[in-house]
Amino acid sequence: MKSYDIVVIGGGPAGLSAAIKAKENGCDNVVILERDARLGGILNQCIHHGFGLQTFGKELTGPYYAQMYIDKIKEFDIEYKLNSMVFDIQDEYIYYLSPTDGLSKTKYKAVIFAMGCRERTRENLTIPGNRCSGVYTAGTAQYLLNIEGYLPGKEVVILGSGDIGLIMARRLTLEGAHVKAVYEIMEHPGGLNRNIVQCLDDYNIPLYLSHTITKINGNGRISSVEIAKVDSSRNVIEGTNEVVECDTLLLSVGLLPEIELMKKIGVIFDKRTGGPIINSEMQTNINNIFACGNVAYVHDLVDIVSYDGEVAGKNAAEFIKRKNINKYYIKNIPGDNILVSIPQIISNNKTTIRFRVKKFIHKGKIVIRNNDEIVLEKNIKNYSSSEMHSIDFITNKSMKEIIIQVIENE
Amino acid sequence: MNKQLICIVCPRGCHLEAQIDKDNIIVNGNNCVRGMSYAIEEINNPKRNIASTIAVRNGKYKVVSVATTKPIAKSKIFEVMEIIKKLEAIAPVKAGQVVLENIDEDGTNLVITRNMEALYE
Numbered sequence: 001m002k003s004y005d006i007v008v009i010g011g012g013p014a015g016l017s018a019a020i021k022a023k024e025n026g027c028d029n030v031v032i033l034e035r036d037a038r039l040g041g042i043l044n045q046c047i048h049h050g051f052g053l054q055t056f057g058k059e060l061t062g063p064y065y066a067q068m069y070i071d072k073i074k075e076f077d078i079e080y081k082l083n084s085m086v087f088d089i090q091d092e093y094i095y096y097l098s099p100t101d102g103l104s105k106t107k108y109k110a111v112i113f114a115m116g117c118r119e120r121t122r123e124n125l126t127i128p129g130n131r132c133s134g135v136y137t138a139g140t141a142q143y144l145l146n147i148e149g150y151l152p153g154k155e156v157v158i159l160g161s162g163d164i165g166l167i168m169a170r171r172l173t174l175e176g177a178h179v180k181a182v183y184e185i186m187e188h189p190g191g192l193n194r195n196i197v198q199c200l201d202d203y204n205i206p207l208y209l210s211h212t213i214t215k216i217n218g219n220g221r222i223s224s225v226e227i228a229k230v231d232s233s234r235n236v237i238e239g240t241n242e243v244v245e246c247d248t249l250l251l252s253v254g255l256l257p258e259i260e261l262m263k264k265i266g267v268i269f270d271k272r273t274g275g276p277i278i279n280s281e282m283q284t285n286i287n288n289i290f291a292c293g294n295v296a297y298v299h300d301l302v303d304i305v306s307y308d309g310e311v312a313g314k315n316a317a318e319f320i321k322r323k324n325i326n327k328y329y330i331k332n333i334p335g336d337n338i339l340v341s342i343p344q345i346i347s348n349n350k351t352t353i354r355f356r357v358k359k360f361i362h363k364g365k366i367v368i369r370n371n372d373e374i375v376l377e378k379n380i381k382n383y384s385s386s387e388m389h390s391i392d393f394i395t396n397k398s399m400k401e402i403i404i405q406v407i408e409n410e
Numbered sequence: 411m412n413k414q415l416i417c418i419v420c421p422r423g424c425h426l427e428a429q430i431d432k433d434n435i436i437v438n439g440n441n442c443v444r445g446m447s448y449a450i451e452e453i454n455n456p457k458r459n460i461a462s463t464i465a466v467r468n469g470k471y472k473v474v475s476v477a478t479t480k481p482i483a484k485s486k487i488f489e490v491m492e493i494i495k496k497l498e499a500i501a502p503v504k505a506g507q508v509v510l511e512n513i514d515e516d517g518t519n520l521v522i523t524r525n526m527e528a529l530y531e
Contacts, residue, residue, distance in 0.1 A: 037470075047475035047523065048461045053420055061461055063475050063524035067505050070525075146463055149473040174462060174491050193416045193423030198458060202484070301421060387421070 012041015014293020015114035021313030032080035040066035054303035117255035132218030153248025163191035165252025282312035335405030457481035469501035
């Protein structure tokens with residue numbers, strides 16, 4: 001039975017950069033446990049351009065970005081096991097199932113969780129109607145198309161205007177499907193502006209804001225959806241029902257960090273992010289357990305995923321060498337207009353706080369308070385609620401908790 | 411004449427305004443120089459990068475991802491897709507490998523964007 005110093009669970013962009021950085025920081029005994037048949041994670045199916053602008057100075061396709069890191073894994077001779085599913089963690093052992101090792105367990109000194117997210121499903125939303133085929137989450141449709149080579153359907157309706165839904169609207173159109181419409185429950189699109197342009201406008205695909213799907217109809221295969229307009233509280237407006245015929249429904253309605261394993265060992269979570277409470281070192285409440293990438297919080301850009309992975313890898317390696325990796329324990333509390341703020345615990349001199357705002361802020365300012373004293377103030381313009389923003393924060397010894405808020409100008 | 415555009419060059423998606431005269435286009439609202447070039451090109455000759463997949467023979471998977479090496483004219487998108495749909499590669503393939511040169515008759519190549527091993531050597 002093997003024993004690894006650092007076990008990285010997940011070989012997507014987060015796990016790859018974490019393992020590389022751990023090795024670069026002196027930890028030779030690292031392993032990546034990946035459940036899929038190859039490394040790369042979700043990037044394998046994100047065949048479109050848009051990755052790596054911050055990291056490499058140009059926009060690469062998902063698989064190309066992943067390949068840059070996979071090449072480094074091979075160059076550094078970092079061990080990894082494919083088709084290896086971790087299914088339990090307890091008493092300082094990780095249990096996994098793999099074709100080469102069978103049912104196995106390994107001891108560890110530190111774990112880096114990098115399992116990414118799952119997609120919210122029709123069942124999570126409890127959309128009533130028939131249980132018919134042809135209903136997919138956008139990511140599943142993307143997998144079927146880009147990895148398996150199947151066209152999921154021909155007359156497509158998409159619920160949710162997050163980036164995954166928008167990207168799939170374009171992808172399906174390029175492959176000859178007819179994407180009839182994208183319905184978004186909020187009053188504003190969920191994804192980036194650029195994707196509205198290059199995925200919807202370019203192909204004349206209509207986007208209906210403040211709309212939702214109230215029913216799915218189909219005998220065997222989906223044959224139509226019922227849509228309705230909603231008010232600003234997201235309640236259905238009577239009399240706005242319409243039936244839209246389709247043979248495929250894609251759901252792009254949110255990502256959920258895959259935290260099942262973490263629950264088994266007593267990690268504490270943040271209800272707002274859905275992921276674990278982490279500090280500036282990507283450490284959870286358990287000091288030898290780290291988390292990075294989408295499993296920690298939902299990211300917009302893979303460059304930040306890689307950056308966070310590096311932080312986790314470096315600090316896990318330092319931790320094992322018994323180095324002191326934290327300086328402080330300062331609670332980072334989301335205040336007015338802040339949806340999420342990460343890391344939830346600021347533990348170092350200089351931390352980049354990443355946050356999302358609850359609504360579009362045309363003109364305003366970020367205010368960070370320590371007790372009642374304002375320690376940081378910054379004017380901002382045009383902050384979208386669909387993207388993560390960031391601000392660098394310098395701490396001092398006197399701080400115990402800070403409140404970050406965004407105040408809108410009158 | 412004024413035209414409102416959203417820049418698609420990077421995730422920022424700056425709101426641009428282009429003032430179009432007989433000979434000139436003046437761009438406002440860009441936060442970097444690439445936004446300016448984007449607006450001018452979008453008005454005169456809009457272009458897009460295309461990513462898709464092609465069939466692979468003897469590969470670990472049935473399809474492999476491909477992409478254009480530079481943006482192609484928007485008007486040629488579906489014409490280029492028709493060409494892409496007929497292409498095929500034989501594994502093993504490497505990221506960067508050219509599948510078809512000059513796919514748009516304007517110097518754009520189609521390349522494979524990942525490594526893929528052969529199923530049988």
